[in-house]
Amino acid sequence: xxxxxxxxxxxxxxxxxxxxxxxxxxxxxxxxxxxxxxxxxxxxxxxxxxxxxxxxxxxxxxxxxxxxxxxxxxxxxxxxxxxxxxxxxxxxxxxxxxxxxxxxxxxxxxxxxxxxxxxxxxxxxxxxxxxxxxxxxxxxxxxxxxxxxxxxxxxxxxxxxxxxxxxxxxxxxxxxxxxxxxxxxxxxxxxxxxxxxxxxxxxxxxxxxxxxxxxxxxxxxxxxxxxxxxxxxxxxxxxxxxxxxxxxxxxxxxxxxxxxxxxxxxxxxxxxxxxxxxxxxxxxxxxxxxxxxxxxxxxxxxxxxxxxxxxxxxxxxxxxxxxxxxxxxxxxxxxxxxxxxxxxxxxxxxxxxxxxxxxxxxxxxxxxxxxxxxxxxxxxxxxxxxxxxxxxxxxxxxxxxxxxxxxxxxxxxxxxxxxxxxxxxxxxxxxxxxxxxxxxxxxxxxxxxxxxxxxxxxxxxxxxxxxxxxxxxxxxxxxxxxxxxxxxxxxxxxxxxxxxxx
Numbered sequence: 001x002x003x004x005x006x007x008x009x010x011x012x013x014x015x016x017x018x019x020x021x022x023x024x025x026x027x028x029x030x031x032x033x034x035x036x037x038x039x040x041x042x043x044x045x046x047x048x049x050x051x052x053x054x055x056x057x058x059x060x061x062x063x064x065x066x067x068x069x070x071x072x073x074x075x076x077x078x079x080x081x082x083x084x085x086x087x088x089x090x091x092x093x094x095x096x097x098x099x100x101x102x103x104x105x106x107x108x109x110x111x112x113x114x115x116x117x118x119x120x121x122x123x124x125x126x127x128x129x130x131x132x133x134x135x136x137x138x139x140x141x142x143x144x145x146x147x148x149x150x151x152x153x154x155x156x157x158x159x160x161x162x163x164x165x166x167x168x169x170x171x172x173x174x175x176x177x178x179x180x181x182x183x184x185x186x187x188x189x190x191x192x193x194x195x196x197x198x199x200x201x202x203x204x205x206x207x208x209x210x211x212x213x214x215x216x217x218x219x220x221x222x223x224x225x226x227x228x229x230x231x232x233x234x235x236x237x238x239x240x241x242x243x244x245x246x247x248x249x250x251x252x253x254x255x256x257x258x259x260x261x262x263x264x265x266x267x268x269x270x271x272x273x274x275x276x277x278x279x280x281x282x283x284x285x286x287x288x289x290x291x292x293x294x295x296x297x298x299x300x301x302x303x304x305x306x307x308x309x310x311x312x313x314x315x316x317x318x319x320x321x322x323x324x325x326x327x328x329x330x331x332x333x334x335x336x337x338x339x340x341x342x343x344x345x346x347x348x349x350x351x352x353x354x355x356x357x358x359x360x361x362x363x364x365x366x367x368x369x370x371x372x373x374x375x376x377x378x379x380x381x382x383x384x385x386x387x388x389x390x391x392x393x394x395x396x397x398x399x400x401x402x403x404x405x406x407x408x409x410x411x412x413x414x415x416x417x418x419x420x421x422x423x424x425x426x427x428x429x430x431x432x433x434x435x436x437x438x439x440x441x442x443x444x445x446x447x448x449x450x451x452x453x454x455x456x457x458x459x460x461x462x463x464x465x466x467x468x469x470x471x472x473x474x475x476x477x478x479x480x481x482x483x484x485x486x487x488x489x490x491x492x493x494x495x496x497x498x499x500x501x502x
Contacts, residue, residue: 007471017080017125017138023053040098048090057081058125072133076124082143089114105165110158117153118251119195121146147198150313152251154191154213160184164223175229181222187246188216193256196313197302204255211256213249219261233274240267245295253315254300260318262293266325276334284330291323294353296374296415300360319356319374326350339393344386351376353415363418363429363480372420375412375431382409396450402443410434413475429480435472437489441465451500461497466490 027049034042058080095108123146128136164181168174192210193201200208225239244263249256266289273282297316327349334342355371362368387404410433419429445461469492476486 018058019056021053021055023051025049025051039100040096043095043097045093045095046091048088050088051086053085055081055083055085057083071131072128073131075128075133076126076139077128077136078124078126079122080125080143081120081122083118083120085116085118087114087116102168102170103165104168105163107163108161110160110162112156112158114156115153116156116191117151119151120149122149123147148195149198150193150252151195152191152193152256154189154248154251156187156189156246158185158187158246160186172228177227177229179223179225179227181224183221183223184218185221185244186216186218187261189246189248190214191249193249193251193253196254201255213256213258215247215258217244217246217261219244219263233278235272236270237272238267238269240265242266247295247318248316250297250314250316252313254302254313255315257315257317259295259316260293262291262295262318264292264325265290279335281333282331284328286326286328288326289324291325291351291353292321293318294323294374295319296353296356298358298360298416299363301365315360317356317359319354321354323351323353325352339391341389342387343389344384346384348382349379350381351379358416358420362420366419366421368421370420370422372416375415377412377415380409380411383407398447400443400445400447403440404442405438405440408437408439408474410436410474414477418478418480429478432476432478432484434474434476434486437470437472437474439465439470439489440467442467445497453502455502457501459497459499459501461499463495463497465493465495467492 027047029045029047031046032044036042058078089112091110091112093108093110095106097106099105121143123141123143125139125141126136127139160183162181162183164179166177166179168177191213193213194210195201201211202208203211221242221244223239223241225237225241227235227237229235242263242265244261247258247260247262249258266287268285268287270285271283274280275282295316296319297314300313300315302313327347329345329347331345332343336342353374353376356374357369357371358367360367384407385404387402390399390401392399392401412431412433414431417429417431419427421427441464443461443463445459447457447459447461449458449460450456451458466489470489471491472489473486474489476484478484
């Protein structure tokens with residue numbers, strides 16, 4: 001099995017092209033408020049956003065150079081991947097915000113509509129010119145004219161109504177606050193998968209053509225909280241609420257299999273405090289909850305005419321039963337001296353997802369009825385940070401210094417193991433976890449330098465990211481055939497800034 005390279009790549013393996021990925025976005029928001037009375041305000045929030053994005057990737061350039069015959073003449077390599085994405089959305093929200101006696105409330109309604117379409121292409125950009133594979137040329141091709149690998153589109157509509165009220169009873173000098181709320185939501189999604197592997201998709205009945213999606217859900221989510229002001233500087237609270245994430249279909253799937261929404265019910269308790277004559281602040285929260293129907297993604301080898309290929313698609317299904325989560329978050333800020341601020345934070349999060357049967361053959365081509373472990377992705381179990389900030393006023397300018405350190409316990413990037421046969425089986429191939437890290441960043445600036453022209457001010461700064469050039473593989477994945485691959489974090493980077501404000 002191949003192993004991951006121990007250091008960052010300094011030069012490309014082959015001279016493949018790499019274009020910048022470009023995103024273009026513009027958005028607009030209009031907020032109107034009308035104070036109908038001293039105790040009632042009406043608000044309207046209208047918004048629109050439009051986005052287009054292309055993503056170029058030649059990460060498979062080296063791994064795509066293979067040829068079983070041994071004669072590399074005219075063999076193409078350096079796979080280039082292009083994914084394009086177009087999205088636009090608009091929303092309208094109305095709110096009524098008011099107060100009646102000891103009750104403060106907000107009520108409103110929301111409409112949201114989003115249209116999305118995407119496609120992807122994959123083609124080789126280089127070609128060997130000799131049998132030994134020692135020389136090559138770049139292919140002269142029109143990238144935009146290459147076949148579409150996959151494409152889909154979907155329109156999402158959501159309507160909702162909500163209300164929340166906080167009652168402060170005449171007890172303990174108005175120190176108790178009881179809040180309750182409800183939200184009703186109805187979501188619908190309509191779309192189609194139009195292309196898979198450069199051809200019309202084939203549904204489960206063997207019919208070729210667009211595979212449509214037409215699903216909807218509605219739900220009511222409550223929230224109840226109790227907050228108590230134990231003193232001017234100590235506030236505690238407890239809260240219970242539910243929420244859900246709508247379902248849909250995975251645009252990378254082979255048959256556009258629809259999946260349902262997932263839901264969560266969660267309890268939270270916490271405290272917000274200040275002490276040392278408001279020179280220190282400490283906040284802490286703990287939470288525990290239950291997940292249902294958690295959405296899990298499985299890779300699926302692409303099959304053409306009943307033949308399994310090396311291409312992959314992915315589908316999302318709902319895990320059976322209930323999962324759980326719990327965690328703690330804490331932050332501390334201290335101002336021991338004038339101009340000096342010390343801050344720190346800590347987070348612990350554990351997520352349990354029920355073992356789920358992979359409905360597709362695994363990376364070894366085996367279709368199993370054994371439930372496989374599911375990992376929480378892109379979320380470290382432990383993380384922490386600390387920072388030092390110091391402001392020193394001088395004659396005509398201010399010296400500002402900042403230093404922070406950030407710890408990450410590592411996380412999984414894939415929810416499932418490439419090959420899982422059963423508990424304690426020696427044939428299992430387990431998913432690797434990203435490496436732990438500790439990154440230090442710093443910044444030193446001269447701020448608020450007067451320019452002698454009215455209120456014009458200038459700031460000069462030097463900064464460094466990853467000050468000690470720490471190196472780790474934050475992203476790790478494993479294939480039984482090609483071994484471990486991954487991405488290193490960014491190396492040490494220095495920079496300078498000059499800002500002028502008029």
